[in-house]
Amino acid sequence: MYSTTAVIEQRQDAPPGDLAIWFFILAELLVFAVLFVVYAVARRNNIELFDLHQQQLDRSSGLANTLVLITSSYFVMRAVAAIRDGRAHLCSRWLWGAFALGFLFLLIKGAEYQHHFAAGITLRSNDFYLFYLSLTFFHFMHVVMGMVILAAVAFKAQHGGYSATDYTGVETGASYWHMVDLVWLILFPLVYVMH
């Protein structure tokens, strides 16, 4: 459906941003899908252990992190909308906002890790923590990577690197960030809630 209020959206034949990033988005989604399925299958032969330790996770920080990432994805989308109107400074402000939320995610997640490590939990404690730490730390590193990209794009936008007719870079960074959020949308319920 064509929304009349927002900018007229015309049908495109390629996803927003550089096609190369989309190739790697698919590769990353594949890796995470494999890790999720292996988690779910490995859980089957030790359900009590998984459920027991899942209860001990701090679900409210998981909630907070989900809200933070969804909101940061929203900020990034507003940034893309802004650059489409040629408003580079507004775009970079939205991007820096998303970057800040990303940093908040790292803080919340970092606090969780600190709590675990303080309790002597490592990759080798048991199967649940092996998967929990592998999955969440692999995603954690992707948030860091996404923030590096967002910062680069925001910096370039601030200095007039993009315009209403040339903003593929912003869309590329946005697509990668959305992928990082998409992965967390599945990771949170899978690891924190489902038992």
Next chain:
Amino acid sequence: MMSKAATALRPCTAIWLLMVALTFVTWAVGRFGLSGSGLKLGVLAIALFKGHLLADHFMGLRRVRSFWRPLLSAYLLLLGAALAAAFIL
């Protein structure tokens, strides 16, 4: 920081709020320790739906003609089916 707040709610803002709401629902399920396979599927369905919303609106695949949108939808469905099977069977 918000630009002159668009009076009419932008479609994407509506989507954002919906996803926030769905997140609270998922959290609530976990919080109150509800269980049973129905809820497991429910939580998983919510996650997939949120993923679909994100892919469609935030990633902008809704406006893309070629195979990308069905590809992402298929990804979410297949992954969801596999996880559901692993949790239910």
Next chain:
Amino acid sequence: MSGTFTKSMARNIFIGGSAFFVFLFLALSLDTVRALPDRDNRQNITEQVALGKKVWEDNNCIGCHTLMGEGAYFAPELGNVYDRYGKSTVAIKAFISSRPVEGIPGRRSMPQFNLSEKELDAVAEFLKWTSEIDDSNWPPNIQG
């Protein structure tokens, strides 16, 4: 919008992706090195075991045998030979020292390395030490 991809984006992904995974690999390797002490039986490394490893290397045993599954596939796995030989270093030493110089007609045979008593003891201790490493109980059975 573009439908195609640019070389500069591909290069950025190459550099970013490689740096990302190099860092991840180093982090994991650091964690592994820190975790090894309670798996790799290092507390039992004696002078004799060290000499045994040197004898193992100086005679290129890896040229025919596998050790913990790695090496040549011509002769049996020796990571668990200590267990296979009834937990006896004497049996291992006897086998090594009794190898016929001219070999066995028509069959694979281990050369006679003319090891001294000290070297025989050392390599037997090294193989005993290796069998005590926590290797996620590989091989699947005593045959190795």
Next chain:
Amino acid sequence: MKYQSQLVAKPYFIAAIGLFIGQIIFGLIMGLQYVVGDFLFPEIPFNVARMVHTNLLIVWLLFGFMGASYYMVPEESETELHSPKLALALFWIFLVAGALTIVGYLAVPYATLAEMTGNDLLPTMGREFLEQPTITKIGIVVVALGFLYNVGMTVLKGRKTSISLVLMTGLVGLAVLFLFSFYNPTNLVLDKMFWWYVVHLWVEGVWELILGAILAFVLIKTTGVDREVIEKWLYVIIAMTLITGIIGTGHHYYWIGTPEYWQLLGSVFSALEPIPFFMMTVFAFNMVNKRRRDHPNRAAVLWALGTAVMAFLGAGVWGFLHTLSPVNYYTHGSQITAAHGHMAFYGAYVMIVLTMISYTMPLMRGRAAANSNRSQVVEMWSFWLMTVSMVFITLFLTGAGILQVYLQRYSDAPQAFMVVQEKIELFYWMREYAGLVFLTGLLLYVVSFFIGGKEPAQQNA
């Protein structure tokens, strides 16, 4: 061939083929020793023949890579090589050091060689693929540094293309990773953990960058597709290579005492390692289909396509066969590993060097662009003989491996190693015959350079 200094690649390629023939001869000796246990015993025991076989393989591939670099870099950088004299000096140093090492392996018992070369000062001998005496290893480092200096200066003073940068990244990575061969701790688990930095991060990391760079260079020259397209695909392919291959090292950390999380991470990431090889196959065929000219050297194009396919089969498919930890638990250290090793090395690295030799030799011998038709036909015969016989060697070893795993590991009444070896002897005999066919193919490859004389290949459609 635009620059005189590119000719320095010729001796490297000739030496490479010479050592290749030596490698195959010792491979055949070992193949026979598998079935006739006391063949050449005790003069050349199996472990000595194996050292010669594996060390010749690595040394002739390094000669091939260096020769390819000496040919590519001047042409990519559009300037003369920094110092052809240094290149020739290093050639002789490397050849003599290599030959002495091989003679050392054959002439004296290994323990004596260790003593003679002062291994006690810095013991680095006695490990698979790193059996060279410490002084030879130091010689390799010197040659590598001289080579990197020579090629690096050429790149610095000339045009910097993506291909030469990727090649340089691969070569520098190769040299840096080789330094880990000097680290030989008493603790066997640490020794093995960092030994894999030399072996795995070579053949599933930086060597794939060198493979990609050479393949991209040959495809640009033979298909005429513009550089921009080929180089951007090169970047995507080698990005996937490092993304999957670096953590992929984990599939060697299953059973050597390292923590068990490697079984999850190693399996997942090494399972994705075939993807870049699949992309390379699609990339190679795509470029050849979209070629803008019909290069007369059809043999080189055949080698390039064959490299992509066989690398995917050998390294990709046969690698995936035994990379997942539950499977590897049974196939670790069996003939399955040997099967993968043979086809992966041949498909990925032997063939790319032969591709480069096949493409450059006519040019370096002053011919238009390709050998005569007759010699190309013979060369294609050698391609098919070698490739098909290698497929059979791999199939026979896979058969032997499956039976070995079943009888010795998987069955609930496991049999002893030597008992099982006798039961699978049939496969070893067939592997030996395939090896003889491979040698025939290789000799044909050499013959193809000496027939057909000067008349150029007629310009076909």
